[in-house]
Amino acid sequence: MMITANRLPASGPGYAAGMPNTPVVTLQHIADLVGVHKSTVHRALRGDPRVEAGTTERIRAAAAQLGYDPAVNQGARALSLRKTGKVESNQLIALLFPVVFTRGAYFQRMYVSFMEAISLARYDVLARIHDTAVPSLPPSVVRGDVDALVALNHPKELAAVQTALAAVPAPLRRPLITLFTPMPGASLVTADLHQAGRLSMAHLLDLGHRRIITVANMAFRSEERVEGCRAELAARGMDPDRHLVALESDKRIPDEEQRLAEVLDRLLAAAPDATALLAPQDQAAQKFMRLLAERGRPVPERMSLMGCDDTDPVPGPGGGNILSSIALPLEQLGREAANLAMEAPAEPRTIVLPVSLRVRATTRPPT
Amino acid sequence: MMITANRLPASGPGYAAGMPNTPVVTLQHIADLVGVHKSTVHRALRGDPRVEAGTTERIRAAAAQLGYDPAVNQGARALSLRKTGKVESNQLIALLFPVVFTRGAYFQRMYVSFMEAISLARYDVLARIHDTAVPSLPPSVVRGDVDALVALNHPKELAAVQTALAAVPAPLRRPLITLFTPMPGASLVTADLHQAGRLSMAHLLDLGHRRIITVANMAFRSEERVEGCRAELAARGMDPDRHLVALESDKRIPDEEQRLAEVLDRLLAAAPDATALLAPQDQAAQKFMRLLAERGRPVPERMSLMGCDDTDPVPGPGGGNILSSIALPLEQLGREAANLAMEAPAEPRTIVLPVSLRVRATTRPPT
DNA sequence: CTGTTAGCGCCTTCAG
DNA sequence: CTGAAGGCGCTAACAG
Numbered sequence: 001m002m003i004t005a006n007r008l009p010a011s012g013p014g015y016a017a018g019m020p021n022t023p024v025v026t027l028q029h030i031a032d033l034v035g036v037h038k039s040t041v042h043r044a045l046r047g048d049p050r051v052e053a054g055t056t057e058r059i060r061a062a063a064a065q066l067g068y069d070p071a072v073n074q075g076a077r078a079l080s081l082r083k084t085g086k087v088e089s090n091q092l093i094a095l096l097f098p099v100v101f102t103r104g105a106y107f108q109r110m111y112v113s114f115m116e117a118i119s120l121a122r123y124d125v126l127a128r129i130h131d132t133a134v135p136s137l138p139p140s141v142v143r144g145d146v147d148a149l150v151a152l153n154h155p156k157e158l159a160a161v162q163t164a165l166a167a168v169p170a171p172l173r174r175p176l177i178t179l180f181t182p183m184p185g186a187s188l189v190t191a192d193l194h195q196a197g198r199l200s201m202a203h204l205l206d207l208g209h210r211r212i213i214t215v216a217n218m219a220f221r222s223e224e225r226v227e228g229c230r231a232e233l234a235a236r237g238m239d240p241d242r243h244l245v246a247l248e249s250d251k252r253i254p255d256e257e258q259r260l261a262e263v264l265d266r267l268l269a270a271a272p273d274a275t276a277l278l279a280p281q282d283q284a285a286q287k288f289m290r291l292l293a294e295r296g297r298p299v300p301e302r303m304s305l306m307g308c309d310d311t312d313p314v315p316g317p318g319g320g321n322i323l324s325s326i327a328l329p330l331e332q333l334g335r336e337a338a339n340l341a342m343e344a345p346a347e348p349r350t351i352v353l354p355v356s357l358r359v360r361a362t363t364r365p366p367t
Numbered sequence: 368m369m370i371t372a373n374r375l376p377a378s379g380p381g382y383a384a385g386m387p388n389t390p391v392v393t394l395q396h397i398a399d400l401v402g403v404h405k406s407t408v409h410r411a412l413r414g415d416p417r418v419e420a421g422t423t424e425r426i427r428a429a430a431a432q433l434g435y436d437p438a439v440n441q442g443a444r445a446l447s448l449r450k451t452g453k454v455e456s457n458q459l460i461a462l463l464f465p466v467v468f469t470r471g472a473y474f475q476r477m478y479v480s481f482m483e484a485i486s487l488a489r490y491d492v493l494a495r496i497h498d499t500a501v502p503s504l505p506p507s508v509v510r511g512d513v514d515a516l517v518a519l520n521h522p523k524e525l526a527a528v529q530t531a532l533a534a535v536p537a538p539l540r541r542p543l544i545t546l547f548t549p550m551p552g553a554s555l556v557t558a559d560l561h562q563a564g565r566l567s568m569a570h571l572l573d574l575g576h577r578r579i580i581t582v583a584n585m586a587f588r589s590e591e592r593v594e595g596c597r598a599e600l601a602a603r604g605m606d607p608d609r610h611l612v613a614l615e616s617d618k619r620i621p622d623e624e625q626r627l628a629e630v631l632d633r634l635l636a637a638a639p640d641a642t643a644l645l646a647p648q649d650q651a652a653q654k655f656m657r658l659l660a661e662r663g664r665p666v667p668e669r670m671s672l673m674g675c676d677d678t679d680p681v682p683g684p685g686g687g688n689i690l691s692s693i694a695l696p697l698e699q700l701g702r703e704a705a706n707l708a709m710e711a712p713a714e715p716r717t718i719v720l721p722v723s724l725r726v727r728a729t730t731r732p733p734t
Numbered sequence: 735c736t737g738t739t740a741g742c743g744c745c746t747t748c749a750g
Numbered sequence: 751c752t753g754a755a756g757g758c759g760c761t762a763a764c765a766g
Binding site: 026038042073076077078079083084086 | 761
């Protein structure tokens with residue numbers, strides 16, 4: 001192994017111009033100024049009641065005067081605390097996510113509320129795009145500089161994160177919080193996707209649909225959603241296998257448009273009498289809508305269509321969104337993940353948030 | 368001053384379950400294993416040629432075997448290096464931005480390419496939402512943990528950042544890179560907004576427009592854009608004051624819709640014979656379009672309209688974008704900011720990227 | 735109530 | 751070519 005020397009250029013005159021040459025203030029400096037020992041300074045600044053009130057006062061004043069900032073010497077503090085096994089919060093949460101999620105409203109809505117919750121508490125976010133190409137953990141995480149990790153990704157990548165995390169020394173290891181995908185030993189923040197399946201199925205059944213098709217593998221935990229669909233059928237005493245046809249899209253087809261067309265054609269072949277399509281995501285719903293029209297099944301006249309997530313509106317003639325969908329509480333998911341991360345609970349916890357049905361114009365009784 | 372004890376819960380059994388109890392490996396551990404002094408280990412791992420080749424080999428093997436990770440003990444290294452005034456890169460870039468920018472395509476496009484460039488180089492991003500409500504610098508920045516800061520904000524907030532930065536001890540202070548807004552002593556990455564003004568004005572003049580109205584204070588550095596407009600007129604030997612009417616919107620009006628309506632009414636009153644409107648942003652353009660229609664001046668029949676930024680499409684009847692605009696290289700801006708930050712140049716540098724005209728359907732010759 | 739000491743892990747200088 | 755010692759700034763245990 002090789003420790004690469006990766007030096008930073010020293011702050012040059014360009015930045016020094018007009019900038020004060022503030023030195024690094026240490027406890028010793030304050031001690032010298034007040035005329036006490038540095039450990040007394042340490043105790044005074046921590047509010048140790050054993051220090052005489054007057055001394056504490058003088059020390060605090062000196063610290064303020066010198067501009068002492070405990071944050072500056074966090075490194076030394078962490079080093080020292082390691083001796084006794086204590087860990088101090090750095091007010092920093094790591095967030096790992098794949099590149100693909102940076103595009104699209106889905107992730108953005110969670111991300112923004114996550115950032116807001118973090119910033120509100122005066123924490124910071126260590127963001128890293130985490131792909132299989134970059135499987136390593138950020139140095140700050142390895143160093144134990146973060147209070148917790150939040151990871152949003154597919155199971156395989158999450159497993160890689162856990163493996164990497166297992167390799168960091170136990171005292172520096174921090175809790176992991178995943179979004180949507182449960183991982184053993186990690187906290188989980190998710191939406192009730194089973195309920196999402198039940199609600200969408202209930203809506204279509206209430207409208208009178210009896211042959212419904214869906215794609216089983218497109219979004220996070222699609223299987224949970226499909227299970228919910230089947231559970232709703234079962235709860236009504238109906239045969240899931242008869243009323244719901246779920247097929248998987250072929251992930252080997254790189255082009256999304258083609259992939260959707262291919263699975264749609266298979267679905268329609270398997271259930272030519274289907275009257276409703278459950279799309280696993282709004283984005284896909286929009287595309288399915290066009291594909292269905294091309295196949296002589298315009299939505300909603302000849303086919304009802306439901307999205308999921310309620311993130312990407314399908315504008316109708318009036319400009320408003322016409323897509324019936326299941327709304328996920330994305331903002332709340334981001335917030336809950338942030339709050340859980342800042343709590344950094346010693347024991348893994350699971351938070352499941354409710355979803356809600358949004359009935360709009362793409363669903364109607366079958367003709 | 369008070370150093371608040373902000374302890375983290377120790378990693379509990381929940382996380383330890385199935386997790387190896389990896390200890391923190393230090394140079395001393397390797398030294399013990401190989402039977403040499405820890406300073407020899409240090410030298411060997413750094414590739415110091417003075418160490419005997421065989422010894423180096425054995426030390427490296429031992430390090431690998433124990434799973435030594437230099438990142439784990441960065442804190443101690445930084446502490447020690449402080450003695451000699453050296454600074455080591457943490458592969459970490461701070462990014463400060465206001466909440467408002469997290470919504471909308473404008474920021475997102477820059478942000479994603481910024482993150483991608485950073486991640487590609489195996490760096491990380493320390494993200495903080497920086498508002499006037501949270502004027503302090505992240506502890507990691509104060510501690511000198513980042514290699515550079517990138518800040519995207521309005522001049523007042525940027526000034527606050529510089530003030531806060533001036534207060535951090537000189538050896539821990541890192542270079543600042545701003546986007547769009549030049550600050551003395553900081554690097555700048557921006558688009559050629561003067562050119563944006565010239566190009567949009569040139570386009571309208573070429574179409575035959577002679578009375579053009581615009582808003583002077585809505586986007587970043589609007590004044591530069593307006594100056595460009597005037598420069599184009601001057602370059603053609605035309606009187607800027609006669610052909611261009613620029614007014615400021617009233618920032619005290621909280622509702623954006625109302626604010627735009629108010630300035631539009633003033634503009635139309637000041638130049639009733641105007642045939643074209645230059646909107647400072649695409650988002651505003653979309654709203655101006657509706658406001659103009661309401662005022663009996665439909666775009667483009669009775670009024671030509673240009674956006675700026677080319678971020679928010681205005682869908683036409685065919686679904687495609689119909690808004691003529693000036694495209695800013697937002698992805699490139701993000702990338703350049705990232706690269707500049709990772710270079711962390713000692714001397715401030717300025718990067719100005721070109722913009723380009725996008726002619727679409729909202730501009731046509733005056734009738 | 736306050737001072738002294740040792741040590742967290744590393745790097746560097748000085749000895750040998 | 752390798753070892754020993756000192757110190758970065760902090761905290762905690764031990765003296766007084």
